[in-house]
Amino acid sequence: MFRLRPYAPADAAAWDALVARSRTGNLLHRRGYMDYHADRFTDCSLLIERDGELVAAFPASREGRVVSSHGGLTYAGLLSTSALRAESTLAVFTQMAAHYRAAGMRRVLYKAVPSAYRAYPAEEDLYALHRLGARLVRRDLSSVIALREGYRFSAERRRDIRHAREAGVRMETGGDLVAFHALLSEVLKRHEATPTHSLEELRLLQSRFPRQILLHTAHVGDELQAGALVYDFGRVVHTQYMATSEAGRRTAALSLLLGELIGSVYADRHYFSFGISTEQEGRVLNGGLVTQKERFGARAVVHDFYEWPL
8 A cells, every 4th residue: 555645845855856766757847846836726746655665746736626737737647756566556546536536526637748758668657547537638749859869850941050050140058038038928929929937937947947947049149039948857858938030030040049959959868849839728730830840850749638537
């Protein structure tokens, strides 16, 4: 039997240590990241112990009688160490269901960690969900480059990069977050959208994780023409935000910037992630957006969401 107990703020150090040695956890699941917007969510995360050892954690929040893993995260699911195997994972899920039922919860929205973010095979959770009657309710499509395989930029992308160099575009790291957020907001405004994170939130997160949340920018002279805010997870690097100005479109500044990040700065990693290109909960594929990513050699992985009745 496992011991399941609710997470408390005093558990933060133990939680982060578990994330560091888990097969599926990363920066997003550190409490310093999860809790930056704790006021918006009612936390109901769990710690899972066996014989006094912490073997898994379940990031979760609740709204009404529904548990989400986690409402403020793109993906989470069960964060497990290699000590948790197939039969024991099934037992943990059975106990989790009993725990949340006893608390009056009716169902769990389970956001599985995509395959590219798993440091070691860890899909016992998906089998447990199947056994316990969960169903797939949403599937987003994300684009990822396998950096250690034979990826290749398209001919068009290589031309863009040459054009950017001829136009005098140069790359910098650690640029002005204020200017980048203003550019990002301007670009998203054209699509009647806003950044998920405010400038103040990004500043807070970057101050907490200065070596893992990095801004890379492209300039001509002193003019900011493009930028990419990168989350460095170690094995995987993810572009959380990208933006380019109208002038940057003409010089192909973002192509050069991404080309440098993929081919040089992060070339020693396993995967380079561009994030999703789907809308309306996965029902619509933004063809233009996904094509731009595919021209760098990216191909698809999915972000799956399961509804688990309790």
